[in-house]
Amino acid sequence: MKIINPIKRGYLALEEWFNISFGPDWNPLYHLGTLTFFFFWVVLVSGIYLFIFFDTSLSGAYKSVDYLTHEQWYLGGVMRSLHRYASDAAVVTIILHMFREFALDRYRGFRWFSWMTGVPTLWFVITLGITGYWLVWDELGLYVAVLSSQLMDALPIVAGSMANNFIEGQLTDRFFTLMGFLHLLGQPVLLIFALWIHVKRLSHVEISAPRGLAVGSFISLLLLSFLWPATSHAPASLSKVPAILNLDWFYLNIYPLLDSLTAGQTWVLTIGITMLLMIMPWLPPKKTGAAAEVHLEECNGCGQCAVDCPFDAISVQARTDGARWEYEVTVADKLCAACGICVGSCHSSNPFRSSNKVLDTGIDMPQFPIDEVRSKTKRALSELHGDTRIIVFGCEHAFDVEQLKTPSVAVLNFLCTGMIPPTLVEYALKHGADGVFISGCRNGDCYFRYGNIWMDKRFNEGRKPMLRERVDRSRIAVFRAAVTDGRLIRRELAGFTQQITALNQGKTASAAQDIKHA
Amino acid sequence: MLSAKRLVLQGINYALFMGLVWYFSFSPPYVRLAADEAMISLALSHAGKPVQECRRKSQEELNKLPPNMRVLEECPRERSPVRIEVLVDDQAVIDERINPPGLYKDQGVDVYHSVKVPVGDHRLEVRMNDNIRVAGPTHHYHQSISLSAADLLVIQFNHAHNQFLVK
Structure with a gap:
């Protein structure tokens, strides 16, 4: 009798629970990739709506988001909440997707390519979320902007200091034009390209979640958006430090590290973990049987x-x-x-x-x-x-x-x-x-x-x-x-x-x- | 088939999933500064002085050069490292020595560094040496400051006046 490792046993128990709840056709664990795509579509559509009202200027960004959140709460506020919660849900499904492949040993052997290209894809998603937080230009946005700049400054390829831009009087509207371009066009295009590479070695690729699962997920997101709408922190102030921040831990978990580590050490840690994840298919390698x-x-x-x-x-x-x-x-x-x-x-x-x-x-x-x-x-x-x-x-x-x-x-x-x-x-x-x-x-x-x-x-x-x-x-x-x-x-x-x-x-x-x- | 039992179970699963999404979307709160803390940030871009004085070429040296290249002075490209110390109540909270970047070490340096300090009245002192040929600070600044909770005090360098700017 084969010995089943406890991680696999645990995963299979969870899978069985979802089979009882949803049936095999709608079991979310069988559709983690398509569910992620579904959340991405929600993010895309809600993001397009938000952009229509978004003011890409230093003085107008916060106000325009605030208008959507409070004045137009019934649509703009809901769209903002959908945008945020769907982004967070996508991170959960991606992490579960990785865990599933790991637990079932479906990341080694012939699957190395999908696993290895999936790891940087996760980072593309995370950085897309990070630039989204900049755009709100509240205390959290400023915090993310300054610390991201400190991280960038630690890279030898970056000339000058990005962080010095966030001193009173230095910042201009051009900053928002750049961030808008990155968040609305550059990063999504890069992400889609990364996803295309990720599934390159598969045929019959499904990107549409089963209708029942999509409907259920959307209703849940909508309810969450109405019950606990996403809100902003206080407007960004270049003369005050926000003492308490309600971080979105799905996207911003790296920043508190900078309290105890230098930017360089944070990079080493992040790159180290990323490299470790990427080489996992060879730790140890799994032999694929002879080809047909x-x-x-x-x-x-x-x-x-x-x-x-x-x-x-x-x-x-x-x-x-x-x-x-x-x-x-x-x-x-x-x-x-x-x-x-x-x-x-x-x-x-x-x-x-x-x-x-x-x-x-x-x-x-x-x-x-x-x-x-x-x-x-x-x-x-x-x-x-x-x-x-x-x-x-x-x-x-x-x-x-x-x-x-x-x-x-x-x-x-x-x-x-x-x-x-x-x-x-x-x-x-x-x-x-x-x-x-x-x-x-x-x-x-x-x-x-x-x-x-x-x-x-x-x-x-x-x-x-x-x-x-x-x-x-x-x-x-x-x-x-x-x-x-x-x-x-x-x-x-x-x-x-x-x-x-x-x-x-x-x-x-x-x-x-x-x-x-x- | 969507039975009542499945509907209930699915509702529970969706609630758990969205509960997870909602909770980590805002919580737990991250305390960046304690209630009795403020922050001092050092944010400046500054180029150190050349490591050597410019040297005037002799007439003999100039004669050896083509007429269009007879520049009177020869100045080294390499710049001095910049050392900056920030002291609060005579305690060094920032002490950095930054070497000039660039292949020829001829670029200006950029510094961005933040430290937490207790609120209240303090004596702030900033010292900078940007010339390797000079012992001790080339620029010096000191002032009494009063910081309230969550205040951000930024130390910059004003190149027009060749002095520190604290605000």
């Missing part, structure tokens, strides 16, 4: 594997072997996550083919070729005893189905359940299995992103290669379970076994009836 291999003699270039690949590792190109097909596929080894989903996509991965010789397919996994899948299935089925014989297909990243093995239950683990060709289920049913029970990562949480989804669509929604209609669905069960869901999966398997036993008894009774009639 294309066998051109079996590939007709249909491109389904390229469509299904969750990591954009497969592309379609013109035929190079002179065969009659127009296209072929090719695998970029460095991008391949070794999930085997492409094997499940390939029409040639059909165990009914070449029954007396080695089964070759258009695209295969060297560590678990389709021929081995077929022979292992065949062997497992031949070893089954009892009246109700079940074969369980599992996934290496979900509940360890080896624990379900009994004389009447055979098991076979795949790299991902998305690797299971639908024809293999039919093959198992025709070669001795009374029922096929498929496990895999929890719904909505496939380790390889789309394995579960593609499998469901191939079985039920006609996605190619589809499970043929004549296959008896009552003899197939799918129950996704995480490593901690042993009790649930055992209960489900027991229920499925009973169902198959009843089907078998019905079949026997009906056969006996037929004989009697004959």
Whole structure:
């Protein structure tokens, strides 16, 4: 039995709680990226509204924000609060997103790129928030401006002193023009670019949160905005020091450090933590399995594997072997996550083919070729005893189905359940299995992103290669379970076994009836 | 399916999430200055004096140069480091020696430094040496000050009058 680390166990318990509350389709932990995007859209729309009324001058900035907050509280004030709370919520979802990937060990190996590019993206978000606080030009804005300038002054690349600008009489309206440009255009564009890089190695990228989750989040934000509207501190004064500040700890947590550390030390600490986070995928490194291999003699270039690949590792190109097909596929080894989903996509991965010789397919996994899948299935089925014989297909990243093995239950683990060709289920049913029970990562949480989804669509929604209609669905069960869901999966398997036993008894009774009639 | 149970559970989750967002959006308050503290900031840009006097070239040296390059004086580019001390009631609260930046150490220095001081009456003294060839301060300032809670006293340097400006 695998030992589950306590962080993963804790995370999975939280995930289960959200599954109970929201169901897998709306579980916020499965949609942290799209939720962050959703909050970003709220920030963008509310920000555009605020900018219409914002006065980009030294004397007018505070007044214009104050007008929105108090005079136009019913719209401008709500927009300001939405702008602030959605920004804060985005930081929470980003931190949770990072925690999730860490807890589930989804940041190493082939995922290094997404993790490494995600860390600076967080900083882009933080700096965007920081410049937003400058613009209000209250006591907090001045505090942030002066301390940010002190941090900038500590960098050897910055000539002169930025902090000296915040002395009475030095500051001009041009400051707000610069900050306005940075906050409203420069930084958001940079952030979008960073996000584009962050998801560069993924395909089928979702940026829209499920409607129910978006509606729920928006209503909550709106309620919060009405109940506790965001307000300003006193106007910035260059002759007074604000003694007590209500910091937004999501964005401004670095500044109190400057009370006990110098600006240089703060940089060293910040850069150190950032670098540590960025190199985490190699502490220690995780080996990705061998990349998928294309066998051109079996590939007709249909491109389904390229469509299904969750990591954009497969592309379609013109035929190079002179065969009659127009296209072929090719695998970029460095991008391949070794999930085997492409094997499940390939029409040639059909165990009914070449029954007396080695089964070759258009695209295969060297560590678990389709021929081995077929022979292992065949062997497992031949070893089954009892009246109700079940074969369980599992996934290496979900509940360890080896624990379900009994004389009447055979098991076979795949790299991902998305690797299971639908024809293999039919093959198992025709070669001795009374029922096929498929496990895999929890719904909505496939380790390889789309394995579960593609499998469901191939079985039920006609996605190619589809499970043929004549296959008896009552003899197939799918129950996704995480490593901690042993009790649930055992209960489900027991229920499925009973169902198959009843089907078998019905079949026997009906056969006996037929004989009697004959 | 959105059952009543799920609706309630979702409401609880949204409330917890927004509660977290709301709380850390403002709290806990950060006390930057205690009720009996004020702040003194030293904020100045100043260029130290050249490390050496300009030297007048001899006629012989000038003759060796092309006519268009016969500048009478040769001045070193490197400037002196600037040392600044701020003393409150004879206790040094800021003591910095800043080397001039630049490849040839020929740039002016910029200083921004803030310290917390207790409120009340104090004797403020500022000393600066910007000339390596002079021992002791080249600029000196002292004054009695009275600081109230959360006051910000800024020490600058007025180049037009070549003296400190405290306000």
